[in-house]
């Protein structure tokens with residue numbers, strides 16, 4: 040017996056993944072969707088199926104819009120495998136995954152990677168103390184469990200920081216402060232891209248409205264903050280920084296950091312797809328052709344895993360990718376549909392150049408002080424990395440061998456970009472030249488017992504009837 | 510400092526589990542990490558390198574800072590495991606114990 | 610590394626092709642003897658087998674012919690920190706091969722006897738209790754073992770990188786991303802063409818690992834080097850429970866706990882090696898067997914989690930011993946390659962003897978069994 044095959048395996052049940060799966064199943068492809076989480080929606084629509092009316096009201100219209108996506112996915116013929124972790128993909132496209140503590144294999148004809156984004160690392164002194172989370176974490180607590188933290192300080196920059204602030208306010212948990220580390224002059228620089236951005240002006244209006252709402256609620260906003268650091272011994276006790284020519288110290292045991300989001304590269308790196316450094320977004324992207332194809336045979340990427348664009352374009356990309364995959368597999372697909380999706384994506388993307396200019400990561404985040412921890416798992420500092428570069432180590436993989444940076448359980452998910460940037464700066468080259476960690480399977484830890492029981496040749500059980508989207 | 514209180518904006522069905530021998534109330538659908546946060550517990554483990562305390566960071570399964578022991582199994586991501594009635598959760602101290 | 614002119618010829622006493630542990634170590638010892646040396650590496654130093662191996666510094670269980678060189682190498686390992694000004698993560702530790710049946714133990718006893726007869730006393734037999742003194746966590750079914758108590762392990766990349774730095778300090782030059790292309794000899798001088806210009810020297814060392822067969826072949830010497838990809842697993846940090854590097858008599862295994870608590874498991878099972886793409890791929894249906902073996906010898910490992918796997922491209926000879934020595938065909942050409950998944954420990958010793966051979970034309974080391982002539986057709 041050999042492992043099961045499907046026409047299309049979608050990895051990730053966020054907007055890109057479920058839109059693609061729904062579309063592909065509608066075109067008659069056999070489709071499976073795997074996701075580590077227990078319910079569809081991804082990070083952006085976390086908890087969408089279970090959120091109470093109150094939570095939906097607090098989280099706003101854009102969030103509630105996710106319901107129609109998950110509903111049509113649930114009623115499609117796509118097979119949904121929740122609580123399922125993909126941990127390896129072979130060069131023959133065989134997919135190793137774990138479900139219910141059992142390692143299994145599947146052989147899809149095509150794979151759509153829709154694993155979305157991760158928050159950019161924001162290494163500042165004290166960022167590993169309990170009580171310090173990402174802004175995304177704060178939002179996930181609210182979306183999936185209706186939990187808020189009072190008196191939280193939100194620090195960093197990016198649209199998500201403002202969105203979380205407005206949602207916290209709506210939920211009755213006004214943040215204690217916003218410490219924005221945008222360098223001076225960024226807004227002015229961003230205005231250069233205003234004419235293009237006006238094509239998708241509703242995004243701009245929403246953004247301005249969010250900022251206005253936060254200020255109206257009386258949340259103190261510290262602009263152009265520099266020198267951010269968190270104090271505390273066994274947990275966060277205060278955040279310090281300078282802003283407006285003065286040094287500030289705000290006592291708080293709840294701090295949420297944010298410095299934008301970047302594509303999650305684990306799977307695209309694992310399959311050896313080509314990546315390119317994007318200086319505007321200060322991150323790596325998998326290189327895609329116009330049909331969402333990576334350089335690895337029959338492996339496609341849609342959504343924020345390809346490049347950061349947000350939820351709506353992600354869903355549109357998912358649909359479009361599904362149509363193109365179906366076409367690549369010899370199905371006939373309506374060209375008008377393709378054209379309309381392409382136009383919609385282009386329109387939504389027009390706001391990006393402005394946002395990217397304004398919210399490019401602050402220089403001090405990209406060049407942390409020597410004593411700042413960069414690799415949280417193995418506790419490697421920026422200074423240690425620089426000193427090994429000074430010895431002559433050429434790149435991230437040698438730094439990993441020498442210092443164990445990126446070798447802990449998170450496998451470099453959190454520190455990877457920061458490490459590449461620090462090395463590049465020290466060597467006076469671009470991160471493109473420096474390169475990135477080689478990502479080795481399993482991309483998330485599995486137990487030795489599970490691997491010992493692994494039997495790839497046994498037929499993978501199908502989703503229990505309760506799981507199936509059908 | 511006004512300590513930050515974590516609280517819920519609504520009530521759903523309550524279930525209970527154990528953390529370090531203490532009973533913790535959770536709500537259906539919570540991850541272990543969310544339930545602990547709501548209960549005011551932020552210190553989930555010691556780093557295996559320096560022994561420094563760690564708690565949740567990303568809540569989306571990326572950072573592995575929330576590793577705890579659940580029903581005797583070490584290295585479980587608290588943010589990725591849903592709470593069930595009667596779970597026994599323990600702080601993970603440094604290097605996770607091997608079951609002998 | 611010196612900025613290289615795009616063209617022109619640079620002259621040295623010795624050009625080494627391959628920046629693995631063997632090429633780098635030969636460069637170091639040749640520099641110490643006063644030779645000017647260039648090392649050409651198509652990728653980066655220690656990118657392949659030498660930076661990705663299991664780090665076992667093992668004399669235990671070696672082919673009889675390798676023992677003298679391995680013994681000499683061990684002496685260099687004991688002083689490696691002073692030699693390189695870097696500890697290389699080297700630690701002395703027992704290497705133990707576990708017998709799971711009485712028949713296996715009998716086989717091991719016979720080997721220990723043979724070595725005694727040859728005058729070597731580093732391998733000793735452990736009985737049931739002796740085995741448990743060294744390995745308290747070993748499974749009940751293990752009956753005994755063969756041990757070499759003063760072997761050890763080191764960190765492969767750290768070691769090879771330290772050898773490179775010391776060689777550079779002694780004057781050797783390393784050219785990375787510099788692939789040796791066409792090689793020919795004129796007027797007694799080897800000319801190695803690269804995209805960075807021509808490197809010329811009267812003596813040339815082929816230490817190109819899995820790629821060395823092609824180089825030897827182009828120079829008219831048959832060397833059937835197979836590219837293999839031994840695979841390794843590493844776990845999360847677990848409490849200290851094992852001091853020795855452990856193998857098994859009846860199945861492929863190499864198992865050790867690092868000082869940081871992680872357990873590195875490998876030995877024998879192979880992935881897919883792609884010499885042309887410079888890559889290797891992990892095959893989990895093979896690693897499954899490794900996991901099974903590790904768990905059956907150390908049941909405590911059940912709940913450990915595998916954090917990562919890796920493999921590297923290594924050159925293997927059909928008879929599982931390397932090619933070491935002068936060319937059988939050309940004057941001024943030397944070979945050191947095909948270490949068949951156990952060349953890390955031999956790196957310092959082979960580097961030293963190659964430097965002696967190249968600088969003086971002779972070596973005391975018994976290298977006849979490793980001659981490339983054994984593959985001549």
Ligand SMILES: Cc1cc2nc3c(=O)[nH]c(=O)nc-3n(C[C@H](O)[C@H](O)[C@H](O)COP(=O)(O)OP(=O)(O)OC[C@H]3O[C@@H](n4cnc5c(N)ncnc54)[C@H](O)[C@@H]3O)c2cc1C
Pocket residue numbers: 626627628629630631632649650651652653654655656657658659660661662663664665666667787788789790816817818819820821838839840841863875919920921922923924945946947948949950951952953954955
């Ligand atoms: C996973 C694994 C585990 C192992 N475990 C152990 C162990 O525990 N103990 C032990 O003793 N041994 C072990 N070994 C074996 C050991 O690593 C090797 O025998 C040893 O490192 C070989 O060194 P090398 O210098 O011959 O090869 P390499 O390190 O492969 O070096 C050869 C170099 O030559 C370069 N090259 C090739 N062609 C050209 C060209 N045309 N121009 C320029 N450069 C070129 C290559 O890029 C490469 O860097 C293991 C090997 C592997 C892969």
Ligand code: FES
Pocket residue numbers: 542564565566567568569570571572573574575576586587588589
């Ligand atoms: S909090 Fe990051 S993995 Fe759980």
